[in-house]
Amino acid sequence: MRKIFPAEELARDSRFIRQSNEARFSDPRGARVGGGSAASTKLTPEQANGPDRARALMHGIFVGEIQALEGAGRTCFDFEVGEDVPFELKLDMARQCWDEARHCEISVALADHMGTELGEYAENTTLYEAACNPDPVLRLTGVNRALEGLAIDVFSTMKEFGNLAGDPVLEFCEDWMLADEVTHVKMGSDWLRSLTAKDPERRSKALEFQRVVDKLFSFSGFRGDDEDSPIKLTRQFRSLAGFTDDEVDDIADLAREAKAEAATA
């Protein structure tokens, strides 16, 4: 079996249609996420299009869970124990596969609950592409700290949405998945620090890669630290997951930067 599996060849059935990054970012109406854009206000049930935005966002999460499962699975396989990574890192990735598979099943049930068809929205494979980095430290930093960190923010927002709407199914599902995501981000933080303890240059490269992914996935400020950000940075859970206050501030600054760039584009 080959190592570093290309995103173009990920297995999907005919329900799923892929949208390239080029197509997504060349849309003259602005790149979108979860039925909204950076110009959208905070996602709440009181908005006229709130339920439909929630459905679109949860579908994005669903395909993200599939790709996270594929990415963690690849990390179990792509690297050699001893030469590339410690055995315990693979164990963590195996546990993450188990979690992501469960999240896929929860997301399928949630899609049914919210009236969404599987494959109803275009799939973008940027998450999996970040999981193709040949350096395991960069891969874990990009996926576990940046993207799973984003998942913490999204799940917190959706949990609040479920609470405000009086939807116990959404609220509890988000809470359970959120607990796992905090663990995944903590794994990324722990392995970043442990594997680069004596290699500051590699750590610096990994953090730079995380900045690139974080900026890309702030979706022109869609996810940010401002009160009206559609998806809000979650400081408390990020702290539990091994982020320092300075690191969260840095992500908030990146989001503002991306929002300002989008506004002047």
Place this chain on the structure above:
Amino acid sequence: MLDIEVTPNEFTMVFFDAAVIAEVAADVAVKVGLPEDLKLSLIVDEGSPLGRSRVSSYDPIEFTIDGGAFEDTRRPRNLSKARTADVLGRLMYRVIDRSSGQFDDAPEDGDIDLALHAAWDAHSVGRLERLGFSPQRKRRVYQFRNRHGFTDRADQAFEELWGSSELSWADIERLSTGCRA
């Protein structure tokens, strides 16, 4: 035959064809029973990827629609005939309902709260589904529950709205207000 005007005539940000939208609108109008001597203006905001749509005028009849409402969510920027038909059918039922005499006491669309909008939409889309339009019952249940509560009482009210062929505004108001959490 219905006189349909689509604005803009040519789209530059999305891959929509005004003639195709007009064709879909004509087909839907016949199916839902919109009078043939009407003039219908469709104003499409192609720069908006959101999905809002409304009857912006009842006389003359004018619908104002975000381009995103007509978009194929699997293939962004491309037109979905099915979604276009769903949106137009729902708005056409508003026109039909308001001209039926059973909705004379309904407030202006802009003054109707989100729960009543969801209730009226459920009644309209239920009728559309029975005419063979794309199924979206679960999506509408979810919207209705968001506005009325995730309760058995709300689900029962939804069933009545969805399954009825000819409700009055008073019926919709009664069902919506009677089940709110």
